[in-house]
Amino acid sequence: MTAARPLHTGANPARLRGMTRPHPLDPLTADELIAGRAILADEGHLTETTRFPSVLQVEPDKSVTDRQVRYTLLDTATGQARDILVSLTKHAVLSSEDCGDGQPAFLFEEYDLAASITKASPEWQTAMDRRGLGDRIEHAFCAPLAPGFFGRADEAGRVIRTVTFLRDDESDSPWAHPVEGLIVHINLTERRVLRVEDEGDVPVPPEHGRYTGVPPRTTLKPIEITQPEGPSFAVDGNEVTWEGWKLRVGFNAREGLTLHQISFQDRSVLHRASVPEMVVPYGDTAPGRFWISYFDAGEYLLGKNGNDLRLGCDCLGVIHYFPAFVADDHGHPVEIPRAICLHEEDYGILWKHTDLDGRAEVRRSRRLVISSISTIGNYDYGFFWYLYLDGTVELEAKATGIVFAGAAHTGTKHPHANEIAPGLFAPVHQHLFCARLDVAIDGERNSLVEIDVEGVPIGERNPYGNAFTWKETPLRSEREAQRLADPAKARVWEIRSSERTNRLGSPTAYQLIPRPSATLMAQPESSVYQRATFATRHLWATQYHPEERFPAGDRPNAHPGGEGLPAWTAADRNLVDTDLVLWHVFGPTHIPRSEDWPVMPVDYSGFSLRPNGFLDRNPALDLPSGATEDHCSAHDH
Template sequence: MGSIIDNIKHKVAGVVTKFTGHHPLDPLTPTDIALAVSIVREEKGQLSYNAVTIAEPKKAEVIAWLADPDHAPKPARQAEVVALDKTSALWDGIVDLDSKAIVRWEKLEGVQPLITMENLIETDKVVRADPKVIEQCGIIGIPPSDMHKVYADPWTVGYDERFGNAIRLQQAFMYYRPDPDDCQYAFPLDFCPIVNTETKQVIHIDVPEIRRPLNKIPSNYHPKDIEGDGGYRTDVKPLHVTQPQGVSFSIEGREISWQNFKVHVGFNYREGIVLNNITYNDKGVVRPIFYRLSLAEMVVPYGNPEMWHPRKHAFDLGEYGGGYMTNELSLGCDCLGEIHYLDAFFVNRAGDPMTIKNAVCIHEEDAGILFKHTDFRDNSVIVTRGRKLVISHIFTAANYEYCIYWIFHQDGTIQLEIKLTGILNTYAMAPNEDTKGWGTQVHPGVNAHNHEHLFCLRIDPQIDGHSNTVFQVDATRGDGEVGSQENYHGNAFYAKKTKYTTVAEGIADYDGDTSRTWDIANTNKLHPVSGKPVSYKLVSREVPRLLIKDGGIVSKRAGFAKHAIHVTRYADGQIYPAGRHVPQSSGDPSRGLPEWITANSSESIDNTDIVLWHTFGLVHFPAPEDFPIMPSELISLLLRPRNFFLRNPALDVPPSFCMTPSQVREPGLKKQIVDAADKLSRLAFSGTSRQEVAAACCSDH
């Protein structure tokens, strides 16, 4: 099977993909997964598999191979294996697929592996059949005959000091669905079972002192309900996105070439999309920009201090896996236009490979005006429309959907855009109950609690090489009072740059008053005109602070979220800022990023191989407009070239329309060009290439 998969040619949307052997950072194929499991099974016997994924080679080995793939040794193909034995003991291992040998096998104590989709589905069934759960349902008016209408959203338990982390637990948020098509989140139940994941037993039920009645009023979003509430809008006309000549990108294996960019697209069960070895061809010189970009972790703490609600603080990547929860995408719905898809391959509990079809969507979109100028003196004009390459995946974390878009722009900018949609996590409330400000009644009897969505972006830069430095950049008023010689009118301001030189110094918060940004610079290379170091600037404005107080359980577990910026020196294996195994961690001792910082606080991060960790996101105070299904809410940040290119790198993008000053002055030519605009527009829509349209637009007459 592997030889077939590794050598097939796959044609989608005009893109020919050639699989000619793996790249060292390629995800494991189904054949790789099956081989890893067979090696472990032969030596270790029957196990339950939690994860089998690529063990990324050491950075130095990959860099050496990338520099000279014909002569440098290719890094070993290895698999990380996380498994549970019959006693529920956790084992962490590395399997070398080339030598077919286990090279590391370690039993771990005091940690729990992530909760898989199989675990979630099982818990949903377990609670429905449990006599104690049936009893609680009866108390609030749901008869035993209706238990098939009861549903659970299982979450890892977070951390509960009553149970600790010796056994693998889930908590089940309970809902009711009177009709098969009802939105269950309109019918939240007021109790919370705790389930032992391994024994599949309900071990405890948290019940409030004052019971809350079951809501009786539905709130739905399916077609039959919309049709019964006035129907759908009738003035929405078709919108078609076409590329008659195909797309402008090419793919070889998992490496994409587009508009001078090259990027390798990895994917794993935890982070989802991982972008590797991003380079830019600057007029024949291939310049490295980033070695690795990924969303490495996220935390969603809820703001209600009552009962079990403090346990609601999901680490959706570290506790469930953004890759595991990835959707199979659909053409025309999730992605629009000429699409290329990549599949994702994982392992199930039995050790069998499984496939998520169309896990990653790759396509181009119109990006609006790239640049434009009209000279007011003569109305000469140039306007160039841009396009963007979008690499995306969407994952569903119980009630929420997270739409992750990595976007490449023609001016060298890389953008990360996240859309949040799906359904609010809801809780039952009594008539006239005071939400105390911790939430909002979004529907009669339905309370949606305040919460944050905080994402941690891991940036492993290679700005013209691997020796980089981070500068904090603050818009700052110039010295001198109004009336002084150096600042008579008080109008002076400048970009104040603060260099981070040690790990301890490389910790910072966002400051909106100074429009704070961060330069990731190569100080060994100066721009020939500005004299400033070549750099990429992190521009991120949606950076709320972690609202959980110091000493709180979330603050201890999610130490990475206490600050917007942390900078560390690169070390192999330091990938996950909340630690390798997140479920039921107590924060004592701290794991992941806080642990690395404490151990290496005096280490230099100046002009060396570094990693920048950035926490960003939003605070969500729910409203009725977010229910029963939430319109997408957008978060975005940019990595922009600064002093990197000699001048605007997008000048060679063919213009959409141009009329030069000399053309304007030529008698009769202006009218000819203006009259030609409609024709040019029709050419563009008829399939004529952008270059041909531009040539027709700007040709001499």
């Protein structure tokens, strides 16, 4: 975590009772994390071997204001884990129960522990010596990876695997030098190696992966972004207002950035929006990769791995930063000083028309950007929420960083991996994000409709063969709402208000506009299919329930599967005229290329929510033209 600062203040939790209470939807503060830990200590829940793999605010039900925190506590001596619910408002433990199937998210300290166990292993050392790499052990990087679930008897409990990479020195990028086929299986609780796999004998790719220090080009001229009168947005605590929009900005250790109570022109659009899970399954059958299927939120925690964003690099313009506080492995607050970036940016033409007399009217678009970035091992993920002047909401996920690679003999034709540098092979994989959209289109009573565009067969309804129309299919239950995108039909999903109509008599509505991409490519019999069933559909919809937050379940780490969306939707609850939650799966399927090395240009994916009959006319007619010589003139050379 970049520049995060631990805050071991030892503050008395009683001071929390004398403070101004945060808004019920605001993120946890440092004082609240200190107070919550003290409550656990007072109640006798903490020992020298207690660790905190997960500390999450329990966001209030829509009628409750109690500030609560759900702690997952792990005893590293026994491997036992418990979920404990603490009320900060009442200064009390409300409940405590053993965790069920699956493991809590990994601790930061377990990454170092896995590396030290690996390097102390005689079997690993022998494997390195056999490959002629014994003299390079000092700077070897043992990457700690979640093991998935394969029902192996010796992998019960808290298990992790490492794969080995080499470095020339501590500053070298290890991802360029994989030691192919060397996998170490570790029991973290017992602090021992379960077994070492040493498959094959492929040379370590020699070419470095350094991507800095390249002489910069000198041909680019500066582009200046200035707002001499300041930004158009206003911030009051965590509440943001901008050009008819109002929302609250949140953050937690698992999801990272969250948005709450989003309204446009004083009308509700979304109660909550976030990306609560993503899965990164690999399509390679090699021993070191067939089991890889990272759940970057549930196994590693997107928020806890959030970046400290810096002016001029991650955002440009007049910026407001929001800090965030997460708990470290010992439950103490850690600050990410600039966890969230808020700014506005130009976005080209919003609307234009040139009249018959030659007079042109044009208005420029701009958007409000709320963003955060997390680094999980080799990959970096940016989450950018955009609000537009016409009432549109958009999410764009930006995947960058360094591709995960293995080794093979140069020139090998591999069915599951491309050679991206001499002897370096990057496997095909997917990044499947799942957005959770607690919609509230003019209130909480909504219904869901699928809309397809389709041609009309030649006949009485289409005598000239040119006709096409649209078809509306109500999605009335949770099973009916398990859908795939279909670009051939221009498929969208419309959320309609049950309480309000527009001036034309139609229900006010928003449409979910997908950017179609592949769903999970793994076979139904596979372990990852069972664990990541949410990724097999582009759309799910559920009736709102406050406990249903994570589409792969609360603990996907080493879980056999079946939790989350497949379990919830088995009830097939009603989706008509009710409080709806939409779950939208999107993201790239990545066949790596040479241009992705040594650092990958951003791969973009996402979706938008667009008003459809929500407004009676174009809401951006009142934008100033901005047609001045300074801003909209041509400069010929």
